[in-house]
Amino acid sequence: MAYPVLRKSKRGNHLPHPEENTFTEGFDRFYRAARVVKTLKSLRIGMIGQRLKELRLARGLSLRELGREVSVSAPHIGDIEQGNRQPSDELLARLAEALETDLEDILRYSKRPPAKQMEELIEQDLEYGLAFRKFVDAVLEKRISPEKIHDITKKLPSKKP
Numbered sequence: 001m002a003y004p005v006l007r008k009s010k011r012g013n014h015l016p017h018p019e020e021n022t023f024t025e026g027f028d029r030f031y032r033a034a035r036v037v038k039t040l041k042s043l044r045i046g047m048i049g050q051r052l053k054e055l056r057l058a059r060g061l062s063l064r065e066l067g068r069e070v071s072v073s074a075p076h077i078g079d080i081e082q083g084n085r086q087p088s089d090e091l092l093a094r095l096a097e098a099l100e101t102d103l104e105d106i107l108r109y110s111k112r113p114p115a116k117q118m119e120e121l122i123e124q125d126l127e128y129g130l131a132f133r134k135f136v137d138a139v140l141e142k143r144i145s146p147e148k149i150h151d152i153t154k155k156l157p158s159k160k161p
Helices: 022-058 063-070 074-082 089-098 103-107 115-124 127-142 146-154
Strands: 006-008 014-016
Touching: 022 074, 022 103, 063 074, 063 089, 089 103, 115 127
Parallel strands: none
Antiparallel strands: 006 014
């Protein structure tokens, strides 16, 4: 699929070459973009929202009942389950408690990085920013698996009392 050849008009506008069928080309690009968005959305649905729905149904709760337990509306819970909304960390903790599971069980399905916590650490000490970058580079370069990262974090000293 070739993209339209652009030429500059006297007024500086970029116009498609007259030999190109711009309607078909534009429609093709729009259709491909729409398919990509649909695919990405379906991938997102299969993650944290799907896990929350499985846990809710296993407990026999309706959207309204779960929403009442965690102090949000039923449509809000539905949007999370469908992948249209990302729950806050506070809401995830309440959902884990209401669904009688560990927060880690839910976070395992989340694609969202802990950006807020990372920003707070970097604000405290700029060296964290460099450390995070080096860690990501090392993970990518050495192809470190998530299991290996879990093993590494287990060997770190526990929090001070």
